[in-house]
Amino acid sequence: MSDIAVDDPKTAERAAELHKEQTDVRRAKVDKMFAFLLIVEWIVCIIAAIVVSPYAWEGKEHVLHMHVWVAILGGAGITILPVMLAFLRPGTTLTRHVIAASQMLMSALLIHLSGGRIETHFHVFGSLAFLAFYLDWQVIITATVVVAADHFLRGIYWPESVYGVSNPEWWRFLEHAGWVAFEDVFLIWSCVFGQREMASAAARQASIEHISEQEQLKTAALEMALAEMGA
Amino acid sequence: MRTRSVIVAASIAVAAAIWVGTVAASYRVIQRFETTPGRAAAAPKSWPAESSLARNHDAPTLVMLVHPQCSCTRASLAELQAVIEKSPRTLRTYVVVYRPRQEKPGWEQTDVYTAATRLRGARVIVDEDGREAKHFGTFTSGQTFLYDAAGTLRFQGGITMLRGHAGLNSGRADVIRIANGESGKGSHPVFGCSIVGRSERR
Numbered sequence: 001m002s003d004i005a006v007d008d009p010k011t012a013e014r015a016a017e018l019h020k021e022q023t024d025v026r027r028a029k030v031d032k033m034f035a036f037l038l039i040v041e042w043i044v045c046i047i048a049a050i051v052v053s054p055y056a057w058e059g060k061e062h063v064l065h066m067h068v069w070v071a072i073l074g075g076a077g078i079t080i081l082p083v084m085l086a087f088l089r090p091g092t093t094l095t096r097h098v099i100a101a102s103q104m105l106m107s108a109l110l111i112h113l114s115g116g117r118i119e120t121h122f123h124v125f126g127s128l129a130f131l132a133f134y135l136d137w138q139v140i141i142t143a144t145v146v147v148a149a150d151h152f153l154r155g156i157y158w159p160e161s162v163y164g165v166s167n168p169e170w171w172r173f174l175e176h177a178g179w180v181a182f183e184d185v186f187l188i189w190s191c192v193f194g195q196r197e198m199a200s201a202a203a204r205q206a207s208i209e210h211i212s213e214q215e216q217l218k219t220a221a222l223e224m225a226l227a228e229m230g231a
Numbered sequence: 232m233r234t235r236s237v238i239v240a241a242s243i244a245v246a247a248a249i250w251v252g253t254v255a256a257s258y259r260v261i262q263r264f265e266t267t268p269g270r271a272a273a274a275p276k277s278w279p280a281e282s283s284l285a286r287n288h289d290a291p292t293l294v295m296l297v298h299p300q301c302s303c304t305r306a307s308l309a310e311l312q313a314v315i316e317k318s319p320r321t322l323r324t325y326v327v328v329y330r331p332r333q334e335k336p337g338w339e340q341t342d343v344y345t346a347a348t349r350l351r352g353a354r355v356i357v358d359e360d361g362r363e364a365k366h367f368g369t370f371t372s373g374q375t376f377l378y379d380a381a382g383t384l385r386f387q388g389g390i391t392m393l394r395g396h397a398g399l400n401s402g403r404a405d406v407i408r409i410a411n412g413e414s415g416k417g418s419h420p421v422f423g424c425s426i427v428g429r430s431e432r433r
Contacts, residue, residue, distance in 0.1 A: 052302060053302035053303070053395070054302075055300065056301075056424055057298050057300050057301050057372075057424040057425065058424065058425040058427070058428050059298075059329075059331065059361070059425060059426060059427050059428025060331040060333070060334065060428055061428045062300070065302070066260065066261075066264045067302075069260075070257055070260060070261060073253065073257075074253055074254075074256075074257035074260075076253070077249050077250055077252070077253020077254065077256075077257070078250065078253065078254065080246045080249055080250065081243070081246040081247055081249070081250040084242060084243060084246045085243065085246075088239050088242070088243065089243070098250075102250075105254060109257070112261055115305075115306060115395045115396060115397075116396050116398075153258075157262065158262050158265070158266060160392040160393045160396060160398065160400075161261075161262075161265060161393060161396060
């Protein structure tokens with residue numbers, strides 16, 4: 001740990017100000033990254049639905065497959081709120097929690113569109129890692145709760161779609177959530193550690209600013225004294 | 232400035248309502264789609280004499296009727312592969328692929344057809360205008376029948392657990408059990424596209 005102790009209250013205040021400013025800038029950037037990512041994922045969902053299952057058939061007649069409608073409308077519904085918040089309320093707590101929930105819902109949509117392929121579940125783990133860019137451990141918790149709720153509710157009403165068997169044990173959702181929690185432990189640690197690193201960097205910057213200010217004052221006083229001596 | 236804030240807040244509130252509504256509706260629609268079975272078959276209790284498929288007289292014969300354009304049928308074929316792997320080699324398997332007469336040549340040559348041709352020992356038959364489907368009383372893609380050596384129907388239904396979802400299910404287990412010589416009968420809901428068009432249902 002490389003914490004920098006700041007004794008001067010004014011410097012400590014400046015360090016806190018810099019830390020907040022830098023964290024806000026970082027989080028606003030991550031918000032925009034996720035807005036872009038969600039739009040791309042939405043497009044990918046539509047393309048996947050069109051390629052994998054474009055039509056539902058009744059003999060020689062066909063209609064647009066339900067997957068295509070869900071990809072277009074469901075994907076739009078999931079994407080609209082986080083994208084709006086990312087541009088209208090960047091850097092706020094609400095924005096990043098909505099983004100975390102939406103990203104997990106997008107995972108659920110992708111898993112569904114792929115017919116429950118186990119490989120698509122890796123999207124959940126990748127998304128959690130991306131969410132750690134916020135350096136806010138609470139965002140990881142929100143995403144985990146959404147995944148656990150999705151598995152819990154589907155496990156009750158529709159277990160085949162999530163577990164691959166029709167009569168799983170009641171605690172099976174805990175096993176799935178447990179693997180997510182396994183990753184969470186390290187992501188949460190990295191968020192806390194990252195925040196401390198940022199705070200240290202801000203304290204260093206505030207100290208340098210303070211020293212520089214002191215030097216400038218000394219130089220000015222010296223120049224003034226020299227000027228008086230010359231006069 | 233204040234007007235802009237009100238507009239932004241109202242837009243976010245509308246987007247939030249859409250977000251919640253869409254998520255709930257999507258779950259409902261997907262659940263309904265995946266868990267609603269297709270129309271069950273009205274299969275003859277004995278091997279249909281009018282069928283052009285040759286029944287195995289020494290071992291069971293399995294027939295699966297599929298719609299080649301039905302994406303959900305990929306899961307049925309994945310399950311059929313598991314059935315073949317766990318059944319005796321004497322099991323005779325037919326995959327009967329629906330093809331409307333007026334469609335262009337090659338209409339039935341889809342990934343479903345290709346997957347069927349890759350099944351070990353399976354005989355893939357193109358069913359012009361669904362004649363065989365009618366003989367077996369089939370309405371839904373993925374419908375599977377297992378007739379024993381005596382020509383008696385022992386299993387009818389689907390072998391997937393949901394529409395488009397492969398995985399352990401009682402339909403597949405029943406077919407494997409009966410194909411391996413166990414007694415009894417079995418049935419299971421079938422999930423897939425309709426082989427019969429709306430106009431032909433009446």
